[in-house]
Amino acid sequence: MIENILPKTLKKVVDEISNLPGYGEKSAQRLAVNILNMPRGEAFQLVKTFMEMLERVHPCRECGILTEEELCPVCSDEERDRTTICVVEESFDAFAIEKTGKYRGLYHVIGGRLSPLEEITAEDLNIDSLVKRVEKDNIKEVILATNPTVEGEATASYIYNLLKNKNITISRIAYGLPFGGVLENADDFTLSKALEHKTPI
Ligand SMILES: [Zn+2]
Known part of the structure; x- marks a missing residue:
C-alpha cells in the first residue's frame, strides 16, 4: 500500500x-x-475573482462594512440619519437590513460575536471603536442587531452594559426573529418587523 498518495x-x-471557521476536513475536500x-x-477565473476581491474589498473606515x-x-450618504447606529455581527447582516429599505441610520460591524467556545473575546471584536463613535459622533440611539442566538444575546448585553450610562437610547431587535436564527437568512418581512418592533432595553 502506498501511503500519502494524496497530491x-x-x-x-x-x-x-x-x-x-465553519469548514471541516470533509467540506474542505468537497470544495x-x-x-x-x-x-x-x-x-x-474563480481564483482571479478571489484575488480581485482580496485586493479591493476591505472594511469601511467608519463602520466596518x-x-x-x-x-x-x-x-458617505449625506441623507442618512447620522444619530443612529445599528450594531451587527457581520457585513452581510447589514446588507440584509439594507434590503428591507426600512432603516435610514448608520451601521457598526463588530466582526463576530463573543464566544467562549471559540475563544472570541471583546478584544477580538470592533467594540472599542463603537464606544468611541457613540462618544464623539453625537449618537442618540444604538440598535443592537446581533443575531438572536445565545452568543448574539450575550454580545448584545455586553455592549448594552458598556453603553447604558452614555445617555442614549439602546434598543434590541427581537420581534419576529426566531431564536437561534441568523439575520442573513431571515426574509425581508420578518426582518422589517424585527426592526419596527425593536424594544428599548
Ligand atoms: Zn461605513
Whole structure:
C-alpha cells in the first residue's frame, strides 16, 4: 500500500480551507474537488475573482462594512440619519437590513460575536471603536442587531452594559426573529418587523 498518495498541493489546499471557521476536513475536500472538477478556464477565473476581491474589498473606515471605497455607501450618504447606529455581527447582516429599505441610520460591524467556545473575546471584536463613535459622533440611539442566538444575546448585553450610562437610547431587535436564527437568512418581512418592533432595553 502506498501511503500519502494524496497530491501535496491538494492536501495543502484542504488543510488551509479547513482552517476557516465553519469548514471541516470533509467540506474542505468537497470544495477543493469541486474546483478541480471545474473546466480549467472557469476555475482560473474563480481564483482571479478571489484575488480581485482580496485586493479591493476591505472594511469601511467608519463602520466596518465591507466596501471597495474608503467609506461605504451608507457612511458617505449625506441623507442618512447620522444619530443612529445599528450594531451587527457581520457585513452581510447589514446588507440584509439594507434590503428591507426600512432603516435610514448608520451601521457598526463588530466582526463576530463573543464566544467562549471559540475563544472570541471583546478584544477580538470592533467594540472599542463603537464606544468611541457613540462618544464623539453625537449618537442618540444604538440598535443592537446581533443575531438572536445565545452568543448574539450575550454580545448584545455586553455592549448594552458598556453603553447604558452614555445617555442614549439602546434598543434590541427581537420581534419576529426566531431564536437561534441568523439575520442573513431571515426574509425581508420578518426582518422589517424585527426592526419596527425593536424594544428599548
Ligand atoms: Zn461605513
